[in-house]
Amino acid sequence: MVNTLFLPELREMLAERNAHDLQEFVTALNPARLAEYMEGLDASEAWEVLQHAELKLREDIFLYFTHERQIEIIETQDRAGVAELLADLPADDRVDLLHDVQEEVVEELLPLLPADERRELLRLRAYAPDSAGAMMTTEMAMIEEDLSVRDALVALSREAEHVETIYYIYVVDHDLHLRGVVSARQLVSSLGKPDLKVGDLMETDLILVNATDNSDEVTRLVERYDLQAIPVVDNQRRLVGIITHDDVLDAVRQEATDDAQQMAGIAPLEDDYLKTGLVTLAWKRGIWLTILFVAASVTATTLDNYESKLQKWAWLMMFVPMIMSSGGNSGNQSATLIITAMTAGGLSVKDWRKVVVRELCVGLMLGTILATFGGILSTVLTISDPGAREQFYWPFVIPVTLVLVVTSGAVAGSLLPLMFKRLGLDPALMSNPFVAGISDILGIVIYMTVSMLLLR
Amino acid sequence: MVNTLFLPELREMLAERNAHDLQEFVTALNPARLAEYMEGLDASEAWEVLQHAELKLREDIFLYFTHERQIEIIETQDRAGVAELLADLPADDRVDLLHDVQEEVVEELLPLLPADERRELLRLRAYAPDSAGAMMTTEMAMIEEDLSVRDALVALSREAEHVETIYYIYVVDHDLHLRGVVSARQLVSSLGKPDLKVGDLMETDLILVNATDNSDEVTRLVERYDLQAIPVVDNQRRLVGIITHDDVLDAVRQEATDDAQQMAGIAPLEDDYLKTGLVTLAWKRGIWLTILFVAASVTATTLDNYESKLQKWAWLMMFVPMIMSSGGNSGNQSATLIITAMTAGGLSVKDWRKVVVRELCVGLMLGTILATFGGILSTVLTISDPGAREQFYWPFVIPVTLVLVVTSGAVAGSLLPLMFKRLGLDPALMSNPFVAGISDILGIVIYMTVSMLLLR
Known part of the structure; x- marks a missing residue:
């Protein structure tokens, strides 16, 4: 507007x-x-x-x-x-x-x-576009360590209009090597001791990034340590710039949007949705949609393999979409939980054993809930079908399948992002589309196997 | 670790x-x-x-x-x-x-x-937990407007240790009504004119929030105006607190995680993934999984309705999962694009006509691509089936269905989040699960209708 x-x-x-x-x-x-x-x-x-x-x-x-x-x-x-x-x-x-x-x-x-x-x-x-160097500004407040608090404030008052923030003032030696940091707050509250040296006041154990570090590392450190700005140094630890909180906020928002789009199988857009050209949009979505389509078409050939069984027990076909979507949804939930936990920093690849145990338990609980509903539904819908009713184990096919499909969806959905992370790939980019494809095929194979075991 | x-x-x-x-x-x-x-x-x-x-x-x-x-x-x-x-x-x-x-x-x-x-x-x-009042701190730097720059710095040096940030210093009258703001940078760079009054230096056109405003409004304003901190006032415009950039960053990260989880059909977790109890996890996922399951079971009853057609043309069944997943994926992409665009502020409900036109175009392009692959695949897989081959229009069933399903998925997927937003509901909470359910049912109805029109 x-x-x-x-x-x-x-x-x-x-x-x-x-x-x-x-x-x-x-x-x-x-x-x-x-x-x-x-x-x-x-x-x-x-x-x-x-x-x-x-x-x-x-x-x-x-x-x-x-x-x-x-x-x-x-x-x-x-x-x-x-x-x-x-x-x-x-x-x-x-x-x-x-x-x-x-x-x-x-x-x-x-x-x-x-x-x-x-x-x-x-x-x-x-x-590089994703590096700390590309995010930084070179207008930061710098002073030398042998200045007194009074002189530092005077120097700062000359510089203040030309720098991006005076929240932190970086202390450097003659060759611009970063030695420490004082905050404007420290300087102002030391006004009573004007002869104190900046070098005695400064904090020397610094959180910093290298100009070639990735922007993810920048956002991680700023979030972890609640910084207003983070100094950027070169390989000789010379101060080359700072990255301020507003650019970090933009980067976090951008990361979140990129992740969400990648999780839905869209190559991240560079512009706003309304400003992206239609052909670009179709292209960014089309790549993944086609990959997903290839995965889905495997389900068609898989079903084709079981054709003789399906002709014998035609009522099974009716539940195929329901079973596949239950497995897919369960896998999607797990993948999203794992991806968001890794992005927020609360989970690492080393926790994979814990994750498997947790997903196995949760998957069994969820599977049991859906199996109850599914068992009732399948019995009601097929009770009038003589081909079904003559089978002794017929009412158990759908519940047993659902427990197995939901559980394996949860486990696969949680392991795939961890695997991609381990391989150095972006978990958000690859996992949900893969999870969808894999859980669809898993779903059909499990369904058909259970049917063949329970029906004769 | x-x-x-x-x-x-x-x-x-x-x-x-x-x-x-x-x-x-x-x-x-x-x-x-x-x-x-x-x-x-x-x-x-x-x-x-x-x-x-x-x-x-x-x-x-x-x-x-x-x-x-x-x-x-x-x-x-x-x-x-x-x-x-x-x-x-x-x-x-x-x-x-x-x-x-x-x-x-x-x-x-x-x-x-x-x-x-x-x-x-x-x-x-x-x-309220989600309000600006709950995010704010009450330790901010305040001074009165008739102070000189010199006196303001002295007052500030006494306060500096007890306040959360001195980046902005808020100027208030005797009853704490917020009158304006000066930055520490302005004060420091005016050290040369120590008799200047703070009231002459201050900015009076302020960006602020009310303590009862929602945290979304806080993050929006801080992001939009690149603020270090935002003042919080009560209904009488009295300064009651400030919200600093680190709390805003946490809120943005939290919003993004909540959105991602809601889009995957998980009620947002309060704790980290690894710290959430298994029963809580199962419950937060189970609610949506059950709702989605009910939606999916509608597909079973829908397929049941078309049973006689499906028995006549058994080869149609094989492509059901592929068609449903194509519609679902396309809808999922659109819903995610619209939700992320609305969160980032680049799209509002009023743009819905533009969105429909765009999704219609993109949907048609994507549908055409998938139809090409789908047409080839379905012809290859069914060419040996006499029941298929005797039909004149048989090779066109899958391509025509795919174009319609992908396009309607895209349009429905984009309109549903806008509709939820319009109704005052959280688009991220409701849309993707709904999109999945609706596009599954749409997919089957379109597929069966196209089949009945093209086959005899």
């Missing part, structure tokens, strides 16, 4: 080139709200409004625009103005944005950036 | 009552690491080690223990010592902990807490 509250006024001010009112407008409200009120404008109108804010504010508002609008503005509006804005953005946002801008436009913008920003941009772009 | 690196040394120091070494140990390392090294100790050993740290450090280490260990210590160790620790914990952590402690123990501990903390605890416990 686009917020249209101020749209007519904004358009009028733009048409009249009413600089005074536009300036009033952009300074009166919170930048986040402003960005919302400007959603109804097209990219060049929005850009024109922005020109009435000073650079710092222009940047704040711009950062609240949607990613698509940001890209559109960068690609279509005057290069010099865009470059001025880009030069002032936080380094990590700049890299993320230019990653999605057409390469020709980037080539045109690069020479317009100040040399420092240009070098940094090229360096940050060299990190 | 329990870290046992220092376990023998720790046990030895405890046995020898070596206070000096224990004190060395607890002060040498980062509290988070210490908590890990103490995982192998039992609750009373861990508690004894903690006694060698001063209160502030004891509290830091304690907060890194697992939730279960914290509860065990509170319930089993000496009440006076526990009360001293509890009195000093952040208010939100205290409430969360006591929520899981046996009621008798809480009753014994309450009188041991200072009157202020006791009152606050009782007040916080009154908020």
